[in-house]
Amino acid sequence: MYKKEFLDYLRVEKRYSQRTIVSYQTDLNQFSSYLESCFEITEINTVSHVMIRSWIVELIERVISTKTVNRKIATLNTYFKYLLRMEIVTSNPMLKITAPKMSKKLPVFVEEEAMINLLEELEFPDNFNGELDRLILELFYSTGIRLSELINIKAVDVSNYGSTIKVLGKRNKERIIPIGKSLLILINNYIREKIKLNLLQSEFLLQDEKGKKLYEKKVYRIVNKYLNMVTTLSKKSPHVLRHTFATHMLNNGADINAIKELLGHANLSATQIYTKNSVERLKNVHKQAHPRG
Secondary structure (H helix, E strand, C coil), X not given: CCHHHHHHHHHHCCCCCHXXXXXXXXXXXXXXXXXXXXXXXXXHHHCXXXXXXXXXXXXXXXXXXXXXXXXXXXXXXXXHHHHHHCCCCCCCHHHHCCCCCCCCCCCCCCCHHHHHHHHHHCXXXXXXXXXXXXXXXXXXXXXXXXXXXXXXXXXXXXXXXXXEEEEECHHHCEEEEECCHHHHHHHHHHHHHHHHCXXXXXXXXXXXXXXXXCCHHHHHHHHHHHHCCCCCCCCCCHHHHHHHHHHHHHHCCCCHHHHHHHHCCXXXXXXXXXXXXXXXXXXHHHHHHCCCC
């Protein structure tokens, strides 16, 4: 099935992250298992679009979410394009496959008043962990970075002189994000706490009180803990703060192309989802304020 060669191609040439490669591998393993069990097929060049459609129907009948089904279809699209390019197959059966339509959900975000309450009114512990917690929340809200980007920020990535921070995004793409004076002050306050505990050996900016690099679950718990204090949203994750950053920027007049660059989106369509939040906000304002709303 040339799965190993394909995954090596993603790792070496496309420079996909290990997490993405594991997802591709899982999808392909499920697909090949289905072909073997239902059609007794082990050779990829005998796979037809009818067989692929059959697998998609089977996934849908198992009540797998449309988003997950579309991700698996995207995996097969990339896979068969690779096989065609390597002349392993002579035609691409995916050309006759149409992905099911997804009902787009609006990004969940925290209201501005709640964020002001969190970052300006709430008292954080006057110690190392308090400085760390506040810095994590401010970094997410002020920059819109992803969780994986936050934990991999290195000390040298912060420029006091240029008031910027460099992050390594998806597919190892670097981007420079401007940061405000208040965030720089928080970063320097946190570094002073690190000096007190002799925690400057690591190259990474963010560490716990034992000097270890932060891991995703710990950061998730910190964000969840503090958002619980200011919002009743059911979802309280670092990604909600990313949505909050983008929505608040747009609501306050930021250019959508600038937001795209700050978020590190490859396509503008990924950023345009936030415009719907702004339209919904205007609708609510009109409904509440206009006599005939």
